[in-house]
Amino acid sequence: MKKAFLFFIVLVLFTGEELLGQVNLIQNVSARKTLSLDGVWDSQVDIVGVGSLGRFGLVQDRKPTKFVYNGDNPRNTELVEQDMDVAEKINVPGDWNTQKEKLFLYEGNLWYRKKFSIAPQPNKRYFIYFGAVNYEATVYLNGVRIGQHKGGFTPFQFEITKELKNGENKLLVNANNTRGDDNIPTKIADWWNYGGITRSVSLVEVSETYISDYFIQLDKGKLSEIKGWVRVSGSQKSQAVNVEIPELGLKQSVQTDTSGYAELNLSSKKIQHWSPENPKMYEVILSSANDNVKDKIGFRTIETRGTEILLNGKPIFLKGAAIHEEAPFRTGRCYSEADARTLLTWAKELGSNYVRLAHYPHNEAMTRMADEMGLLVWSEVPIYWNVKFEKPEVYASAEKQLLENISRDKNRASVILWSVANETNESEPRLAFLKKLLEKTKAVDPTRLTTAALLAKEGKSEFSLEDPLGEFVDVMGCNEYIGWYTLPAELAPTIKWTSKYNKPLIMSEFGAEAIAGLHGSPDEIWTEEYQNRIFENQVKMLNNIPFLRGTSVWALMDFRSPLRLLPIKQDFFNRKGLVSDAGIKKMAFFTLKNWYQTK
Structure with a gap:
């Protein structure tokens, strides 16, 4: 009876019915007939959310209005307080923070408008497809409210067949990146809260x-x-x-x-x-x-056997780096194939066969480029630090973002790991929340492995993996910073690592900060020599962990963070990258590269 029941469960899980009932995304949008809406858009900052207050002639829901939803100003005929025809310009895709200096620290509402012309064809359906908008997007077409989406890193779409006009159309989007305790991620995160329409927008035409x-x-x-x-x-x-x-x-x-x-x-x-x-x-x-x-x-196939990770039935050691979606050279949010190729090329130069795309789903160019370049991928949703695990609405948001991520990338061979959390404190609500999310992950995609970045129980001579979540993931991740946040660097080779679980471990984070080009004594913090000293001791320790099956250094490149306040040294940058934001490789890059050549 048990065997028959299990067979039935596996059969149901592999159908994907559960996924399709909750996420309705067109697969492989780039292969469809599309009209790109990328380029220059009109924009208007709305600090107090006037466009959402129902004031000054505003109407809500699906009723047309001449005020915000079209952005038109019928000059000198009635009182209005916005005119998108003379508004500032902004590029899409792109974050507003790095496009306009006055918006660098801005969090709130910003309105976007794009005019486009089309001749809709009979027996066709039309969708507006967004790669991502951070964090909340409300979309209007020709004065009609089309829909709303929450979640800053996953794609979404709305059908607009009925609202589309022959000739000129006006698409209006309100983007709001205000952080919230009940959001995924929450208010506190160690990366920049880039706001706006950060990925491409397309008008998609399909048959009826x-x-x-x-x-x-x-x-x-x-x-x-x-x-x-x-x-x-x-x-x-x-x-x-x-x-x-x-x-x-x-x-x-x-x-x-x-x-x-x-x-x-x-x-x-x-x-x-x-x-x-x-x-x-x-x-x-x-x-x-x-x-x-x-x-x-x-x-390809991906499995585990005891403490081994098997790619196509053969053991593999994952050599890699964690990457934030920070644009090389210019900073700001990544969105292009050129950005993806630069970052992944650096990873390949390091000797990587794998990357961790932290701490949220990256743009589709990254996973498709990883397919092309032969880099395995750890893909993650932003369940990070102080999540309100006891709230059902928070779980619903997390699950929705997870399903949108899986829906987009489920056919990418590079993606082998779905991660459900990073550095979350142990508690009963947290365990129930993440266990349920792991079950959902397996239900919609039984072909890949699951993981989460955990924290070890730390002692002076022993670090142990005892997190109850370790029982439910396929592969354990662990973040540790010996030599930077805990214990002297020279103690790292003496640390004994133990695990409660007979499972493979990926050291999902380890590292230290350094300013590219700053040199001095190995005892002088912030120098490349100090960072390199930590890495030299780290690799000695990593060699001694019997169940270690992968590493992802933190991080490939320096990235912006609101938590990193130290003037001159940080200036809103986390400097743990092996490569600076200007593309300069630090000493530790070559130390890790040499170690990867031995693995």
């Missing part, structure tokens, strides 16, 4: 009935069995969908049910498995009577 989503990956532990599902949306949900992988000579026709869903199963012993050494990807074509979608997908 279209292939909306799909999940195509190797079955867990099976190197020649491709499994997954496809989803059709529209009025004719039940229809034939062809799935092809031409290079492998594979083709299957599946019939979707009345809900638009069908499972697929393809098999080939000729599959070249995706890996850091050979990041092989195959063109996958999905077609129906009135739709055709192409993607590039790599096929």
